[in-house]
Amino acid sequence: MEYQGLTQDDLENVAALNRSWLDLHVGAGAGPSRLTPAKRDRLAGAPFLLFSYREQDEPLWQRLLSDGRQPDLLRAPAQDASHELQATGLAFLWELARRNPYAARVVSIAPLHWCERIASSTLVRLMECAAGEELVEARLPASTPMQRRLFLRGAGARRDARKAAQIATLQSLLTVGETARYGRLPAAACRLSRPSRQVADKV
Secondary structure (H helix, E strand, O other): OOOOOOOHHHHHHHHHHHHHHHHHHOOOOOOOOOOOHHHHHHHHOOOOOOEEOOOOOHHHHHHHOOOOOOOOOOOOOOOOHHHHHHHHHHHHHHHHHHHOHHHHHHHHOOOHHHHHHHHHOOHHHHHHHHHOOOOOEEOOOOOOHHHHHHHHHOOOOOHHHHHHHHHHHHHHHHHHOOOOOOOOOOOHHHHOHHHHHHHHHHO
16 A cells, blocks of 8 residues: 655644744754754754654543543633644644655654554544643653764754754654554454365375
């Protein structure tokens, strides 16, 4: 089965969201967690979101999008730049998940069932349910080896080395993530070893 990949428009939106997040949360200067504006631009080009919506937190999203849940009408949604980024990014992922759930999974490093869950909601309901929550957090914990490698090599001036570091990080995130709901399919032949020998004997 063939899957549609990310379009250039998708990647440009990811880069714009990443740059907004980096501008909000990563300062300039020295050190692995501090980047010059030029390095922030280069790192923003990673083909996945550098921040997370806590997509792996099954109980949180079950609670947020459960049937019958009413938004807290007394709690006004915050209007700061971080919440604007949260709303904009969620709207982008919602649209992408409805159009291409596998591309949404790559971009968000989310389980496929998370992409299906937000896609099955209306955009208005998703925004209402998320409005009172602090969902956005760094995808890579600070000062971990993976974060240091990405911020050092993934923001470098050499394009080939930069892209290799970004793709290696993406691959690591996708292969280490939670896959319990969509585990490996059992091989039918493994369950039919005895009958298969009987058929072979008859042949």
